[in-house]
Amino acid sequence: MSAARTASAAISRMPAKVQDEVSRCLENGGTWRDAAAICERAGYSGVNAQNVTNYRKGAHREWLARQERLETARAQYAWKVDLVRKYADEGGPAEAGLAAALEMLESALSGVNAGDIKSLIADKPEKIFTVIKTLSDLRRDLADMRREAREDAASVEDGKPAQTGLTDEDLARIEEAMNLL
Structure with missing residues (x-):
């Protein structure tokens, strides 16, 4: 116009x-x-x-x-932003990215009911198994990162340099998890 x-x-x-x-x-x-x-x-x-x-x-x-819906969404996700900041400050960017991807995936799944899951399994069983595997992989990777962070902290105390940052594999997993949503 x-x-x-x-x-x-x-x-x-x-x-x-x-x-x-x-x-x-x-x-x-x-x-x-x-x-x-x-x-x-x-x-x-x-x-x-x-x-x-x-x-x-x-x-x-x-x-x-x-405006009210936007304010509700901001309030609903403010704690998630704080969570990502906490992981970024304490655990590094790779851990923050994985934690954010895991949280988003779990949040998206929280609204799915049993009927939706049954329909998804009936229509596309590979999708539900991919989601479950991705959740499992993200949880395992997050636990591995925390373990590695403890090991890196111990090696720094021994005078060895610590390795940090996202690997290409980490980025691919995060992108894959985001695409499932």
Whole structure:
């Protein structure tokens, strides 16, 4: 839609950037005149009180619901970000990557019910076995990394350099786990 359209264009037909700014304005107590001024600056003149009222009753409510869903998702995954940071700080990037992949896979599977699993087994049995094997492999690799980290710490105490970082095999496993989701 071009900026040339004027009063006949409802706010809900304007670009998302303009709608977001209008919605933030309304959420913060702005008036219809404030919303009209935002539209005017974006090249959409002639917005009136009825346009803003219509927007507030429709697209703005959807915007508010979307903001609420985003906030819920942020809160839901904030602890996972903290977990990855903990592993990155304490266990290195390889362990953090594997822990994140394992957590994402387990999280995706938490919403799967028995009926879904039965259907998956009936339709594509190799997929469920691949998921189970990947979970098992990720858990084993994470345990191996922790063991290796302890061994590396012991070897550093003995004066030997420790090896850290993601190997190509680690990256391939993480990518494979992400593709299963």
